[in-house]
Amino acid sequence: MNKVGRIGIVGGGKMALAMVKGFLSAGLTKSESVVASVHPDDTQSLKQFERIGVETVVKNEPVVEKSDIIFISVKPQVVPVILPEIKPLSNNKLFISIAMGITLNTLEEYLASDSRVIRVMPNMPALVQSACSVYACGTKATQADGQITEALLKAIGTCEEVPENMFDAITGLSGSGPAYVFVMIEALADGGVRMGLPRDVAYRLAAQTVVGAGKMVRDTKQHPGILKDNVTSPAGSTAAALKVLEAAGLRGTIADAVQAATLRCREVSSI
Structure with missing residues (x-):
């Protein structure tokens, strides 16, 4: 029916x-x-x-x-x-x-x-x-x-x-967000290939890593910073990797991307 x-x-x-x-x-x-x-x-x-x-x-x-x-x-x-x-x-x-x-x-x-x-x-x-x-x-x-x-x-x-006044920012975050994540998956896989992984294996691992991390944030309702700290051992490999990401300005770049997409949405809304 x-x-x-x-x-x-x-x-x-x-x-x-x-x-x-x-x-x-x-x-x-x-x-x-x-x-x-x-x-x-x-x-x-x-x-x-x-x-x-x-x-x-x-x-x-x-x-x-x-x-x-x-x-x-x-x-x-x-x-x-x-x-x-x-x-x-x-x-x-x-x-x-x-x-x-x-x-x-x-x-x-x-x-x-x-x-x-x-x-x-x-x-x-x-x-x-x-x-x-x-x-x-x-x-x-x-x-x-x-x-x-x-x-x-x-x-x-x-x-x-x-x-409704949240729509432009939501479009910039979750509407355009999959494209940002696809770039991240591609970059993770490229890094794996650089270090010797077959590309098909690298893509599968990168994609599932993103899926799993997202589910942890959503389902545990813990702050992502806490979850990040739980993965990061003192003087470990994750700490070394995070230092590179912070030095490259990853946080600010992603936030700026959301801002740019939101502002473009506002332009479209005003036409």
């Missing part, structure tokens, strides 16, 4: 596909209750949605007409183009937007006055059902809308509600 109503996807890219797969795996909906609009030139996405039994169309209007909940998952610059097109069909519908930098106020301005809007920021690990997502509710969204959104997002990872 469909537990959340019919779901529509406006902009069926990789993130949207990952989210739909999560919804289906969690039993929150069935493939016949989902419809997605996909660009006609994006044959790969068309095939992937069809492979999981989801109806695909090349126009956005049918998606809104057939759905109770509509995900807006297009690029930010496309939002002002598509929302006026679907506004006449948006009455009393729930819209969940994952478009970066597009505010609740902007979404509500472009849609019908009685439409309900929720803004969401997931991240790329949604592709493996390990997303870190947040959401904020618009002025017309109900408590039930928030609960439905949270249930959907928890199907692809973790989720929590936050004030």
Whole structure:
């Protein structure tokens, strides 16, 4: 049984596909209750949605007409183009937007006055059902809308509600964060290869080390500085390595990266 109503996807890219797969795996909906609009030139996405039994169309209007909940998952610059097109069909519908930098106020301005809007920021690990997502509710969204959104997002990872004014910083941290971690994994593996490890072994070890360290911080709820100290023996190899990282300014560089990404998000939001 469909537990959340019919779901529509406006902009069926990789993130949207990952989210739909999560919804289906969690039993929150069935493939016949989902419809997605996909660009006609994006044959790969068309095939992937069809492979999981989801109806695909090349126009956005049918998606809104057939759905109770509509995900807006297009690029930010496309939002002002598509929302006026679907506004006449948006009455009393729930819209969940994952478009970066597009505010609740902007979404509500472009849609019908009685439409309900929720803004969401997931991240790329949604592709493996390990997303870190947040959401904020618009002025017309109900408590039930928030609960439905949270249930959907928890199907692809973790989720929590936050004030909208945190979104730019969250985008800079967890939205862009996987890219920072991928660079770290690549660097760890490069170091292992430099010291004689086969590259495939180095990548597996580096990736699992990051997964395990993250789980320790999340599950033990201990301060990461305490966990770091627990790994660091006096005059040991970890202490020697940390000295190099501190001298290179790793902490400040990562913090500066989050700041730069956040400021870019603010620029997009103001356009």
